[in-house]
Structures are given as structure tokens and as C-alpha cells.
Amino acid sequence: MGALIRWLVAIVLACVAGIGSALWMTGWTSLPPLVGLSTIDINDWTSDPAIGSETANPYMRAYIARRGLLGLRREEATYYLRTVDDGGQPLRENCAYVIEGETPDARWWSVTLYAGDNYLVENEDDAHSIDMTRAIIGADGFWRATIQATDPGDGSFWVSSRNAGQFDLLLRLYNAGDAVLETPETALTTPDILLLGCQDGGAQ
Amino acid sequence: MIRFLIAFLAIALSSHAIAVWYLPRLAMNTAMARMEAIGAQANTIAHIPPTDETSRRVVRPSPDLLYSICLLDLADGPVRIRAADWGGYLSLSLFAANTDNVFARNDNDVDGDIDVMVANSGDVDVLLGSTRGIAIIRRLVTDPDALARADEIRRNNDMCEPL
Numbered sequence: 001m002g003a004l005i006r007w008l009v010a011i012v013l014a015c016v017a018g019i020g021s022a023l024w025m026t027g028w029t030s031l032p033p034l035v036g037l038s039t040i041d042i043n044d045w046t047s048d049p050a051i052g053s054e055t056a057n058p059y060m061r062a063y064i065a066r067r068g069l070l071g072l073r074r075e076e077a078t079y080y081l082r083t084v085d086d087g088g089q090p091l092r093e094n095c096a097y098v099i100e101g102e103t104p105d106a107r108w109w110s111v112t113l114y115a116g117d118n119y120l121v122e123n124e125d126d127a128h129s130i131d132m133t134r135a136i137i138g139a140d141g142f143w144r145a146t147i148q149a150t151d152p153g154d155g156s157f158w159v160s161s162r163n164a165g166q167f168d169l170l171l172r173l174y175n176a177g178d179a180v181l182e183t184p185e186t187a188l189t190t191p192d193i194l195l196l197g198c199q200d201g202g203a204q
Numbered sequence: 205m206i207r208f209l210i211a212f213l214a215i216a217l218s219s220h221a222i223a224v225w226y227l228p229r230l231a232m233n234t235a236m237a238r239m240e241a242i243g244a245q246a247n248t249i250a251h252i253p254p255t256d257e258t259s260r261r262v263v264r265p266s267p268d269l270l271y272s273i274c275l276l277d278l279a280d281g282p283v284r285i286r287a288a289d290w291g292g293y294l295s296l297s298l299f300a301a302n303t304d305n306v307f308a309r310n311d312n313d314v315d316g317d318i319d320v321m322v323a324n325s326g327d328v329d330v331l332l333g334s335t336r337g338i339a340i341i342r343r344l345v346t347d348p349d350a351l352a353r354a355d356e357i358r359r360n361n362d363m364c365e366p367l
Contacts, residue, residue, distance in 0.1 A: 006208075007211075010212050010215075013212070014211075014213075014214075014215035014219065015215060017216045017219075017220075018215065018217060018218065018220035018221075018222075019219050019223045021220055022220045022223035022227070026224060026227060052305035052308075053304070053305070054304045056304070058225060059224060061228045061302065061304075062224050062227040065228040065231035066231060067263060067264070068263065069232070069235055069262050069263050069264075069303060070262055070297075070303070070340060071264075071305070072295070072305055073297075073305040076305075107293070107312075108344060110266065110268050112264075112266060112267065118263035119257075119259070119260050119263060119264070119265075120256065120257045120265065121257060122257045126256075128267045129266070129267050129268055131268050131346055133344075170264060174293065175310065175312065
């Protein structure tokens, strides 16, 4: 009887270890995942060409299923995720940022703000994203938007982080040019995210 | 003791591999169940309302895209899908039960509508690789006029039905 119980406990523990490690490694827990979008890293914008692809390895497929289900294959769209500002600090609701970038070689692009639960932030500001059709290109060739919890009211394009807590930004590139697809490290200039300040005074 | 450790490792590795294999399928099944919960039916086109902060059926939806979906069930044979041309960005993509995007085509690839026949076997345009899956039609709509036009066209002309 004692041996049987020991075996049952061992089997349960083995299953917990096996399933738990799978959940952790593929980002299905609240802990930082072992697997991530890290094949391509351009100034902290990370992506993986295997998104949506039949060549994706099982870990990447499980990771994407949790964080980017129904993502398109790279020929149609590529996705770059950014979780930190240019200073390397996590993006937070109580801070204000300016995101600025050049126009990428793609049929259409957008940058969308998502909360930690991977959905649009629960606010009614109707300011979840900036995209190619609404961005205004300045004389210097850059587009800009302010990311913060309240409308800056200064005429700048606003992306709202109200109720977001810690958040991330997803850059979508639809029908990107061949060079962007093949050699993104040199062909793609990703947007910068400049910290303006934080309400708690933690960063300036 | 060694036999005990070997058994522990074998079970842990096996359950790990099964979990990694199953998680994408679980995510797809969950997404499909959520879509069914709002009225989507197999092999029938369903037009999703414009994306906003209440859209919580699939992670990371784009607020700039208008989605129509079809839950594919190919158990009884091929299904025909038509994404109607509306003069702006349009794509049709097909996802197998393991989340693979096995097919994607946009309005630049074809003249007029995107029209395909999908099945799990046989001589068709697309082999899905699984009995169940999801078809998604995306249209880029970033202003109210485009939204109204795209919505009218999709409701009148998109299609998903068994042959």
C-alpha cells in the first residue's frame, strides 16, 4: 500500500512538473516565459518570422497561441512587440511617452497599445492605436504620437494608456517590402519611445 | 530508486510534450467556443462588430481592422469561402486547428473577390490539414465612411458554405 501511494504521488508530481514547465516555458503563466519573440530584435522591438508559419516549432506555436492567436504568416503581416521604453524601463500607465518613427516600407502599418492581458485597454477613449492613414508626417520625415493616460490637448496624436497598468505596443506591418522581410535588422527602422516623465516621479 | 527516477522523468517529459502540443489546440478551441457563444455557426459567415475595448474573444485584435469569420468544419466535405472585394485592403486567411496560418491572400493577389475552396483532402484550392479551423476576412477601415462601406459589402457578398 505504501509503495502504491509513493508511485501515485510521484506520477502526480511528474505530471505537475511536466505540464507546469510547459505552461511556464510557453508564456501561459504570469511568470516571464522562457520562450519569447526574440529571433529578431531591433532596438527592443522583437519578432519571430515563424509566427503563423507551418515551420514554427511547438514552443513558438504555443507561445503565439497565447499572445497572438490567429496571427498572419510573414508574407501577409509581420508583428513587432515592444515592452520597454528607450531607457529599458517597462511601459507604464502613469508615465508619458512620445513614440516617433519613420514610415516603414509596407503597404500599411500601425502601432497598437495592449494591456497586460493581451487585449485592448478597457477605456472608452477610442485612442488605441496610430496607423499609416492617420499619422501626420512632420517636416523631418517622422510621425509622432503621445502615449499617456490623458489627452495631452496640444494637438498631438494621442494613444491612450488609461487603465492599462503595465502595457506593451505591437507594430504591425502589412505586406512589408522584400528587404524588410528578408533583412529587417538593416532595412527596418523601428520607432523610438521617449519617456517624458512619470507621475510618481520614478523616472524623468 | 533509479527505476523510480526514470519513471518520474519519463512521465514528466511525456506530459510536458503533450502539453506543448495541446496548448495551441486549446487556444483555438477556446476561441472557437467563444465565437460560437456569440452565435457563430460552422461553415457560416459571421460578421464581427468593429473592434473596441470590449472585444475579448481573440487576443490582440486590431482596432483598425474589420473582421468576419467562419468556423470551418470539413468533416462532411469542402467549404467554399468568398471575401468580397470592396476597393480597400482585404485579406482571407485560413488557420488550422494547431493555429498554423496555412493560407493567406489579399486583394493585391487577385482581381475582384477572393474565392477559395478548402477541404481536408482532395483536389481543392487549400488543404487545411485538420477537420476544424477558422477562416478570417480582414478589411482595413480607419474612418466611419470606410467602415460603413465595408460593412455593407461584406454583409451582402461574403460567403462561407459547404459545397
